[in-house]
Amino acid sequence: MNDIDAFEANLRGTLRRAATHVPPDVATSLTTRLSTPAPPRRPRTRPLVAGVVAAVAVVVAAALLPALLGSEPDPTRGQDPSTRSQTAGVALDLSGQTLQGDAVSVADYGGRPLVVFVWGSWCKPCRNIAGRLSDWSEATGIPVLGVDTSDTRTKGSAFEEYHRIRYPSVFDPDGRILNSLVDRRPGVVPLTLVLDAEGVVSERVLGAFEVERTLSRALANMR
Amino acid sequence: VFGIDFEEFVSARGGALVQTAYLLTGDQAAAEDLVQIALMRTYAKWEQVDHPLSYTRRAVLNAFLDGRRRPRREIPSRSYAAAVADEHADGQSVATRIATREALWQVVLALPPRERAVVVLRYYEDLDDHEIATALRIRHSTVRATVSRALARLRRAHLSELQGER
Numbered sequence: 594m595n596d597i598d599a600f601e602a603n604l605r606g607t608l609r610r611a612a613t614h615v616p617p618d619v620a621t622s623l624t625t626r627l628s629t630p631a632p633p634r635r636p637r638t639r640p641l642v643a644g645v646v647a648a649v650a651v652v653v654a655a656a657l658l659p660a661l662l663g664s665e666p667d668p669t670r671g672q673d674p675s676t677r678s679q680t681a682g683v684a685l686d687l688s689g690q691t692l693q694g695d696a697v698s699v700a701d702y703g704g705r706p707l708v709v710f711v712w713g714s715w716c717k718p719c720r721n722i723a724g725r726l727s728d729w730s731e732a733t734g735i736p737v738l739g740v741d742t743s744d745t746r747t748k749g750s751a752f753e754e755y756h757r758i759r760y761p762s763v764f765d766p767d768g769r770i771l772n773s774l775v776d777r778r779p780g781v782v783p784l785t786l787v788l789d790a791e792g793v794v795s796e797r798v799l800g801a802f803e804v805e806r807t808l809s810r811a812l813a814n815m816r
Numbered sequence: 817v818f819g820i821d822f823e824e825f826v827s828a829r830g831g832a833l834v835q836t837a838y839l840l841t842g843d844q845a846a847a848e849d850l851v852q853i854a855l856m857r858t859y860a861k862w863e864q865v866d867h868p869l870s871y872t873r874r875a876v877l878n879a880f881l882d883g884r885r886r887p888r889r890e891i892p893s894r895s896y897a898a899a900v901a902d903e904h905a906d907g908q909s910v911a912t913r914i915a916t917r918e919a920l921w922q923v924v925l926a927l928p929p930r931e932r933a934v935v936v937l938r939y940y941e942d943l944d945d946h947e948i949a950t951a952l953r954i955r956h957s958t959v960r961a962t963v964s965r966a967l968a969r970l971r972r973a974h975l976s977e978l979q980g981e982r
Contacts, residue, residue, distance in 0.1 A: 600971055601939065607920045608940040612835040615844055620830025718852055781859055800856030 684792030689763040711740040711784040714752035718801040724756040725804040742771040787811040931966035
């Protein structure tokens with residue numbers, strides 16, 4: 594009996610020791626983050642500062658929430674006319690400059706379904722999806738418009754090149770577009786929207802997903 | 817959840833969640849991915865979730881056990897004997913205890929996923945049968961059976977290591 598207890602104690606020690614392989618500050622590399630206040634140049638560094646600022650922002654947002662429920666969209670968001678807060682049944686209004694500097698708008702894709710994919714080079718789960726989306730888009734002929742959020746132009750472009758992404762991405766360095774897409778909630782990426790031919794959001798997917806399956810189902814539901 | 821915001825939760829508990837996930841995967845990047853997936857689920861349900869830690873932990877376990885059903889990168893599960901042999905190669909007897917732990921960790925990693933999950937919840941998270949049953953959505957009796965099966969496997973390996981030393 595003693596033997597077993599000693600063994601279990603050993604097992605406990607083993608697990609504790611193994612767990613220390615993970616540095617305790619690893620939480621800072623988790624890519625769930627608020628989009629608003631974190632300065633774009635350091636999305637994965639100085640997390641404490643960003644976290645505190647973000648936490649304050651959420652507390653403020655939470656305090657405002659009851660007053661806002663059932664009324665108009667958060668007045669502090671979507672001030673830019675190109676990124677107004679979205680309401681159901683209304684075509685998504687999103688435009689800006691691509692990472693390469695060309696003007697682009699969802700309106701350019703009018704008349705056919707469009708997938709809007711919000712990503713950042715700092716977002717781990719985005720890596721897989723970004724490339725697969727590109728392949729999927731070419732295979733199906735359904736266009737994808739990316740939104741590179743809270744990022745730098747250099748990092749965003751490097752990400753595009755590395756993952757061989759062939760759809761354009763709107764550059765959203767201060768996270769304003771992301772904010773406009775996540776009504777009154779902190780923005781988390783990857784965020785994917787499927788728009789119907791009228792430009793109305795018919796499906797939103799938060800987080801990682803299986804590209805082919807999810808999107809073909811979303812498109813099937815649309816018809 | 818009222819009174820806690822998501823971001824605070826992530827910075828307070830994210831590290832511990834990744835550590836737990838690391839014990840499941842044996843790989844830090846994979847552990848971070850699991851926690852990331854789990855946090856996305858928690859985030860989506862934030863208003864309805866009463867106990868974000870146990871909710872997220874359950875999501876980590878689900879993500880881990882789901883992922884295991886699909887073919888994916890295998891964790892190199894070396895034999896216990898080989899691990900011990902390596903550890904003892906330079907013949908430091910002072911390091912034996914540490915080596916044994918390292919070797920025991922290798923055996924834990926070689927456990928089937930569900931057994932490993934139960935071992936981690938019991939011996940790292942210190943959860944009782946009831947909590948483990950809830951976390952894994954299995955019966956108490958299954959928890960007990962799985963724990964004893966895993967322990968038997970581990971002890972057998974431990975024993976063979978002791979004999980291997982002679």
